Amino acid sequence: MSSNYLEIIRPGINTTFQDKGRDHLYHIGIPFSGAMDNRNYLIANKLVNNNLDSALIEFAYQGPHIKYSGEKINLAVTGDVIFSIKKKDTEIEGNCYESYQIENGDEINIISTNKSVYGYLALGGEFDLKFQWNSCSINTKANIGSNDGKKLDVGQRINLKKINSNKDIKKTNYINTKIENIRVIKGTNFDYFSEEGKKIFYEKEFTVSKLSDRMGMRLEGPKIDNIVNTNIKSEGLIKGVIQVPADGNPIIMLSDHGTIGGYPKIGVVASVDYDRLVQMSPGSKIKFKEINLSDAETLFKLYEMETQNLLSQI
Amino acid sequence: MIKNISNLGDAALYCDFGNEVNKSINSQVIKYFKTIKEKKFEGINNLTPSYNKLIISYDLKKTNFKEVKNYVENINAQDSKDINSKKLEIPVCCHENFSMDIKRLEEILKLSREKILENFLNKEYFCYMTGFIAGMPFLGDLDENMRAQRLETPRVKVPKGSVALTEQFANIYTFESPGGWNILGNTPLDVFDSSKEDKPNLINPGDTVIFKEISLDQYKNYNE
Numbered sequence: 001m002s003s004n005y006l007e008i009i010r011p012g013i014n015t016t017f018q019d020k021g022r023d024h025l026y027h028i029g030i031p032f033s034g035a036m037d038n039r040n041y042l043i044a045n046k047l048v049n050n051n052l053d054s055a056l057i058e059f060a061y062q063g064p065h066i067k068y069s070g071e072k073i074n075l076a077v078t079g080d081v082i083f084s085i086k087k088k089d090t091e092i093e094g095n096c097y098e099s100y101q102i103e104n105g106d107e108i109n110i111i112s113t114n115k116s117v118y119g120y121l122a123l124g125g126e127f128d129l130k131f132q133w134n135s136c137s138i139n140t141k142a143n144i145g146s147n148d149g150k151k152l153d154v155g156q157r158i159n160l161k162k163i164n165s166n167k168d169i170k171k172t173n174y175i176n177t178k179i180e181n182i183r184v185i186k187g188t189n190f191d192y193f194s195e196e197g198k199k200i201f202y203e204k205e206f207t208v209s210k211l212s213d214r215m216g217m218r219l220e221g222p223k224i225d226n227i228v229n230t231n232i233k234s235e236g237l238i239k240g241v242i243q244v245p246a247d248g249n250p251i252i253m254l255s256d257h258g259t260i261g262g263y264p265k266i267g268v269v270a271s272v273d274y275d276r277l278v279q280m281s282p283g284s285k286i287k288f289k290e291i292n293l294s295d296a297e298t299l300f301k302l303y304e305m306e307t308q309n310l311l312s313q314i
Numbered sequence: 315m316i317k318n319i320s321n322l323g324d325a326a327l328y329c330d331f332g333n334e335v336n337k338s339i340n341s342q343v344i345k346y347f348k349t350i351k352e353k354k355f356e357g358i359n360n361l362t363p364s365y366n367k368l369i370i371s372y373d374l375k376k377t378n379f380k381e382v383k384n385y386v387e388n389i390n391a392q393d394s395k396d397i398n399s400k401k402l403e404i405p406v407c408c409h410e411n412f413s414m415d416i417k418r419l420e421e422i423l424k425l426s427r428e429k430i431l432e433n434f435l436n437k438e439y440f441c442y443m444t445g446f447i448a449g450m451p452f453l454g455d456l457d458e459n460m461r462a463q464r465l466e467t468p469r470v471k472v473p474k475g476s477v478a479l480t481e482q483f484a485n486i487y488t489f490e491s492p493g494g495w496n497i498l499g500n501t502p503l504d505v506f507d508s509s510k511e512d513k514p515n516l517i518n519p520g521d522t523v524i525f526k527e528i529s530l531d532q533y534k535n536y537n538e
Contacts, residue, residue, distance in 0.1 A: 026360040026371070027347065028515050029445035029488075029506075133511055142448045142489065144508050185323050233335055234452065236362025236369030236445070238326045259362060259445040260452075268323030271374050293379060296324035300374050 004070030004125070004160040008152055012110065014060040014213070015152040016138035017129055017145070020053045025133060026236060026259045030144065033137040033256050036118045036214060036278040039307050040078040043174060046314045047076035047099045048124035049166040055129055055136045055146070056122040061281075063110025063119055064152060073163050074099045075108065079119030079279075080176050083110045098171045099124070116176065116279040125163040139256055141215065172314050181289035182273050185296055187242060189264035192228040197248075200224055201266055202288055206250065210282045214256040217277070219286065223248030226264060234262040240269035240277075254278060272299040315342060316368075319386060321379050326371040327386060335365040335454070335482070340442045342391075343368050344520050349391045358382065363519055364443045365452075399520040404486070406435075406477050406525045407533035408499035415465070415496040419479070422462045433457050434498065434525065439484060441521040449488040449506025451517040456482050468494030475500045477525065484525075486517075502528075502536035 018041065021034020035041030035058055045054050057064065063081065076099040077083055083094040086107040094100065094108075096119075102108070113119045129136040129146035136146035143149030152158075190198070206221035230246035237243075241253045243263035252269060253261075255278075269277055270291060280286060291299070315331070322328040329346065331339050340363075347363040350370065357377030362369040372382050408431055410416070416427055423430060439453035456479060464480045469492065472478070476487040478495030487493060488506035505516045517523060528536070 023359040024351075024361075026362040026369075027351075027444065027519070029448040029450055032360075132508060141491075142508070144448070149508075185321070188320060188322055188328050233333075233365050234443075234446070235364040235367040238322060238360075238369065238371045240323055240325075258447065260364060260443065261446070265322070268326075271324050293321050293324055297374065297378055300324060304375055 004073065004163060006158045007067045007069070008064055008154055008156045008158070009067055009107070010065040011152045011154050011156075012059045012062045012064040015064045016058050016140065017055045017127065017147060018058040018137045019055040019135055021137050021255065022133040022135040029259050030133070030142065031139070031255065031257050031259055032239065033139045033145070034135070035120065036255055037079070037120075037275045039275050039310075040118070040120050040176075042307065042311060043097065043172065043314065044076050044078040044120040044122035046311050047078070047097065047170045047172070048074045048122045049164045049168065049170075050122060050124060052311070054122070055127050056120050057152070059110055059119055059121065060113070060117050062112050063121065065107065065109040067105070067107045068102050069104055070160065071163060072101055072103045072167065073160070074124035074167055074169070075102050076100070076122050076170075077110065077119060078122075080114045080116045081110060081119040082112050082114055083108060097174050099169050101167060101169065115281060117281050118279060123160065124167065126161045128159040128161040141256060170314050172310065174310060176279065177276070179273065179276050181287050182277055183270040183291045183296065183299070184242065184267035184288045185270055185293060186290060187265035187267040189232060190266055192226055192264040193244070193266060194225040194227045197225040197227075202290055205285045205287050208280050208282050208284045208286060212282060214254055216254050216257055217252040217280070219250045219252070221249075224250065224266065229264070231262050232264055234260045237261045238268070240271070240274055241265050242267045242269065252277070270296040270299065272296065272303045316346070316386070319383050322369060324379070325374045326369055327379065327382050329368040329370065329386065331366045331368070333366065335442070337440050339366045340440070341520070346389070346391045347519070349389060350386065353389075355382070355385055362445065399522065400518075401522045401524070402517060403524050403526050404501050404503060405528040405532070405536065406499040406501050407528050407530055409530040409533070411530065412476070412500035413498050415478075416498065419462055419496055419498065423460060425459065430460070430498070431527065433460050434479075434484075435527050436524060439523045441517050441519050441523060443519050444515055444517065447488060447491050448508070449515045450485055451505070451523070453484045453523050454482045456484060462496050464494040465496065468492055472497065473500065475502065475505075477501055500533070502533050
C-alpha cells in the first residue's frame, strides 16, 4: 500500500479525475470527456512540474475538502477558486496560479469557484488510477474511467504512485478573462429556423440554466422558432454543437455529450471560446456572435499560441 | 458517394451522403468510415458514422478543414477491404416484467401482442450505427406496420438491456439511461462491456441482428 495518499473529507458537488480525455471512440458512443477548461488544466499541471497530460482533480462550484498523508508534495489550484490550506498551526488563504508545498497532515479545503464553474487541483506526482482507453477521465454517465467511472466520494482514499522530485515552487499571473459574446459558426441546419428565429439567436441574450453539467449547457430565453422540422435523422455530434429541440431552447453539447443527436443544429461554438464557455455559471447571460470558418481557425491559432506562451513562462 | 462536404464548426467535417435512410447509403457511410479509420490520418481524432452522414472531427492544433476535406475527397473508399460484418442472435425476453410499452404499442399499431412479437422476432435487422450512449445499436428496418413514435414524455430511467422501438428502428439500452423509445423486452446479454477495450461493443455498424425470444426462466438462468 502506498504511503502517500489523500483522504476525502468532503467530496464537493461534482469532483472527478480528468486528463486530456479519450479519442477515436465516437463511433462506439463514447465522448472525449477530459478536463472541461483545457487551458486551466494545462496550467495546473505545469505549476506542479507534472507532464502536461497528467490526471488531476476537477471540481465544479463547491470543491473537495481533503487531507494529505505522506512525504512533502507540491500542490496548485487553477481557475477562479476560493480555497484554504490548513497546516499544523496555521491556516492560510490559498492563491490560484501559485504552487504550495504541503506535508503530512495538511488539509486543503476548496470552498468554491467564484462566478465560474470549474476549477482544478493538481498534485506534483502521479495518482494511482485505472486507465480506460488511454485516459483516466471519469465519465459518470457511462461509468467509464478511473474510480469505476464515479464521482469522488466521502471517506475515499486516493493513493499516489509517485511524487515528483522537482519541488520548485512556481507562480504565474494568469487572470481568467470573461468574454461578452460567444463566437459561433453557422450550423448545418441553420435554415431550419425562421428569419425571426435566426435574428433572435444572434441578437438576443440567453441565460445559462441550472440544468447544465459536463454533458451539456441548457439555455433559457426567447424561443427559437423552427419552420422546417423539429427533428432530423440522428447524426453525429461534436462538443460545442448548439442543438435546438422542439421547445425552442438551445442546448450546447459539452465534453461528456451523447455522440448522436436528432435535433437541428443552429450553430457550433468556435473552439477558441470553448474554455470560457464552460466556465459560465447558471444565471450568466450569453450572447452569440457569428464568425466564419477562417476567422475561427485564426482565432484558435492565436489562442493556442497564447496558451503555449503562458505555459512556457511557468 | 459523398454528395457534399461542409464544416461542422471549426473542428469537424460534415459529410453528407443524402437524406434517405437505407442500407445502401449507410453501407457507403460505413465504407468511408472504415477506410478513413484504417488510414489513420494525422489529426483526425474521431469518426461518427450515422444513417446517411459521416462526421469527421479533427484536432485543430494539428490540421484544419481544408486539409481534411482535401484528404477525404481524394480517398478511394473502394479500396477498403470488405467489412467483416457479423450476424448475431440476440436473446430477448418479452415477458410482461420487461415489455413496459406493449399496451401502448398494441393501441398505436392496432395489433395484438402475439402479432407484434411475430412481426418483430426472427427477422434480420441491419446495424446502421452505434452511439448516443456507449454501444447502443440503431437497428432497422422494422416492418411498415410496426412503426410507432417515441413516448411523449421520455422515461427518466430505462432499464439496462431494454429492447425498444421507434419509427423504423429498434435499439438496445446498453446501460440504464433516460430514454423515450417503446420498450418491448429485455436482453440478458452485455451489449456494451467497457472492460473489453479492444471491442467493447457486441454489435457494430454493418452487423446483422436477429432477435430470438427466450422465456423468463431462460432469462434468469442466462448468466449462470
